[in-house]
Amino acid sequence: MLRRFPQVRRTALLSAAVVLLAPASASAARTEQPLVTPPGPFADVTRSLVTIDAPMPAGVPAHPAACDQLRYYRYRRTGGPTDPQQADAVFVNMPGVLGGAGSLEMHGLGVVQLAAERGRSVEVWALDRRSNxxxxxxxxxxxxxxxxxxxxxxxxxxxxxxxxxxxxxxxxxxxxxxxxxFDLKQTIEDYRTVIVDGMPDADVRARKLFCGGHSLGGSLTGQLMAWDFDGDDATTGDAGLRALPGVDRARQRRDRRPVRPR
Structure with a gap:
């Protein structure tokens, strides 16, 4: 889709990272609050705030109730599929070190609007980290x-x-x-929770879901790929790279490619 629409490709550079396939998990309690779309050339964009119940581990010091939830802004095509698994593509974005989900607002609005003008229904999810x-x-x-x-x-x-x-x-x-x-481990696990909750079908994720981010968010996406989710060095099936079939297959093709003399 991005090759077909170069303008969408340029706007979506923040998101153009990797196709994600993470292990499925039980769906958490989830709510979605409709929000007003800001004024501007975004007539085809519907905006909402998604909240997922995800309590902090036992023994964590006292904290606001909001810290037991994950939140992200969801941008999708007005009149398009309400189920993200029916969208043409979903881009999941992590903000930079001093940013929250709102810092990716124009990115989300612009990508969805440009795609809609070309007859495509894509979504952008802008994540908050726990610290927000x-x-x-x-x-x-x-x-x-x-x-x-x-x-x-x-x-x-x-x-x-x-x-x-x-x-x-x-x-x-x-x-x-x-x-x-709110350490790296919690952040990476939260990242995966949002992805699996929003798109539970692993086969659909492998074809339609991309993740990336701005600044620190890009680095965290790299950490997501390399993460050892079961904490056991002896097992590799759960490794982030194995959970990203698009990246793993590209690596395998590269390794099989014959070396041509220059």
Whole structure:
């Protein structure tokens, strides 16, 4: 599909990583909240927030309830398939080190809109990492709703009540001990959970699902490919590379290719 539509290909460079096939797992409780699509040339894009129940492991320090959930923004074609497995392709993207799902908004809107204009139904999923659960976005959201940036300044720095809430203050390290558990292992497992939950059919994932990211997100995609999911060095069937048949087959073809003299 990307070879056929070069404009979509250029817009989708963030996503053009690998076809993903991860082991299937039991589906977690999942909700999807419709969101308003921002103004602009995105008439063919439907936007929503997907939340998956995924409790932190036992023994983790006290934390907000939001830290027991995974979240991502889902961008899909208006009037297209509601089941992502029926889409022409799904691009799963991880943001950079200081970014959240919102930092990939224009990417998601643009890829879906360009594909729709060419008769294709694709999806983009922009992920949040667990650490985003510690954010208090009330002031920012209030400023967006009122179209007045002063609302955010009043909330975070003016100690003023905004839309019925008062900011509790910026937390110190000792107050967010749970952050130590948002490590690489948890992040990679969360990455896979989102993918398997959203597209449970392994055969469909092998044909239609791609993952990648911006900056740190690209590095994390590489970690996903190399990850040892069962923690046993003696087994290799669960290795990330084996879970990515598109990459593994390409490597095998390369290894079989005869070397031609220059």
């Amino acid at each position: 659960c510690l954010e208090d976005r009330h002031g920012l959201d209030a400023a967006l709703r009122s179209n007045d940036p002063a609302a955010a300044l009043d909330y975070y720095f003016g100690r003023k009540e905004v839309e019925g809430r008062t900011f509790g203050g910026f937390l110190k390290n000792g107050q967010v001990a749970v952050a130590a558990h």
